[in-house]
Amino acid sequence: MTMDVSYVARNVSIPDRFRDYAQEKFSKIEQLAQRAQRLEIKVTKQSNHRHSGHNLTVELTVQGKGKVIRAEAQSDDKFAAFDLAFGKLLERLRRLRDRQKDRQHQRVSVADATAALPVIDAERSLVDQVRAEQAAQEDVQGEKNGEAPVTIRKKVFPAQPMTVHDAVDAMEMVGHDFYLFVDEESGRPSAIYRRKGWSYGVIALDAEHPDAEPREEEIGYRAAAV
Numbered sequence: 001m002t003m004d005v006s007y008v009a010r011n012v013s014i015p016d017r018f019r020d021y022a023q024e025k026f027s028k029i030e031q032l033a034q035r036a037q038r039l040e041i042k043v044t045k046q047s048n049h050r051h052s053g054h055n056l057t058v059e060l061t062v063q064g065k066g067k068v069i070r071a072e073a074q075s076d077d078k079f080a081a082f083d084l085a086f087g088k089l090l091e092r093l094r095r096l097r098d099r100q101k102d103r104q105h106q107r108v109s110v111a112d113a114t115a116a117l118p119v120i121d122a123e124r125s126l127v128d129q130v131r132a133e134q135a136a137q138e139d140v141q142g143e144k145n146g147e148a149p150v151t152i153r154k155k156v157f158p159a160q161p162m163t164v165h166d167a168v169d170a171m172e173m174v175g176h177d178f179y180l181f182v183d184e185e186s187g188r189p190s191a192i193y194r195r196k197g198w199s200y201g202v203i204a205l206d207a208e209h210p211d212a213e214p215r216e217e218e219i220g221y222r223a224a225a226v
Contacts (some may be wrong), residue, residue, distance in 0.1 A: 002030065003062075004038045012045035012056065018078060025086060029062060032093035038063040043078055058082045060089045069093060069173045092173060099169065164202055165221060167192045 003026065007014050022041060029036060042059040058081040059072035069092050073084030161184040162170070171179035171192060178193035183204060190204040200221075206212065 003036050006038070006040050008040060008042040010042070010044040011047060012043055012078070014043055014078075018043075018082070021079060022082060028090060029093065032090065032097055033062060033064060033069070035064045036062050037065065041082075043081075056081050058085045060085050062089065062093070067096075067170075067173065069096065070175070088175075092175070096169070096173060161187070164190075164192065164219070167202075168200055168221065 005023075005026070007019065026039070029039065040059075040061040040063075042057075042061070044057045044059070046055045046057065055074075056076060056078050057072055057074050058078060059070065060082075062069045069089065071085045071088035071092060073081050073088065075081035075084060159180075159182050161182045163184050166184075167179055167181040167190070170181070171177075171194070178191055180189070180191050182188070183190045183202075186204065188204040188206065190202055192200055192202045195201050
């Protein structure tokens with residue numbers, strides 16, 4: 001086993017039987033992601049019981065050189081939740097491997113590269129961390145009596161510049177419908193988002209030309225690939 005494996009438990013215990021069960025499946029990850037360096041398995045028991053019968057969440061995070069792939073699932077049984085999350089993780093690893101192979105041989109359309117990828121909520125990206133903090137702050141403010149001051153929380157995340165195409169891949173790997181990044185070509189903070197029909201859009205701000213008209217262009221996914 002070349003990956004470092006860690007377990008995180010929240011409001012629940014992780015028995016040895018669960019660890020042994022998970023370890024039996026690690027070889028499948030290594031087959032699809034030979035450069036994987038770390039695997040985190042997080043098991044969380046929800047305390048609010050809003051999702052009756054599905055109060056256990058298993059989140060799997062694979063970290064490699066410059067890449068993070070996540071998947072999670074809910075069930076009333078940690079083993080069942082693990083199996084569901086593991087299936088999602090393997091599918092994403094397969095899609096990533098296939099896209100990398102396709103780039104080496106031919107152009108790949110967005111539809112072909114991502115047709116089998118579902119839009120899955122609740123993956124813990126940087127965007128989710130911000131949302132979670134915002135929700136927590138709203139809950140605290142709501143519990144206070146009387147008037148509460150309006151506050152603005154500012155948080156800055158480190159980021160490596162990437163191409164628009166790499167941003168598409170990064171967004172698909174974490175299963176979100178939008179992704180924040182710094183455009184390698186323009187240097188501008190940008191957001192890529194999923195549109196209908198397996199197409200994508202990018203929004204960027206140009207502070208250097210505040211009076212200019214909005215500009216639009218359309219490019220193909222991996223259009224420069226051979």
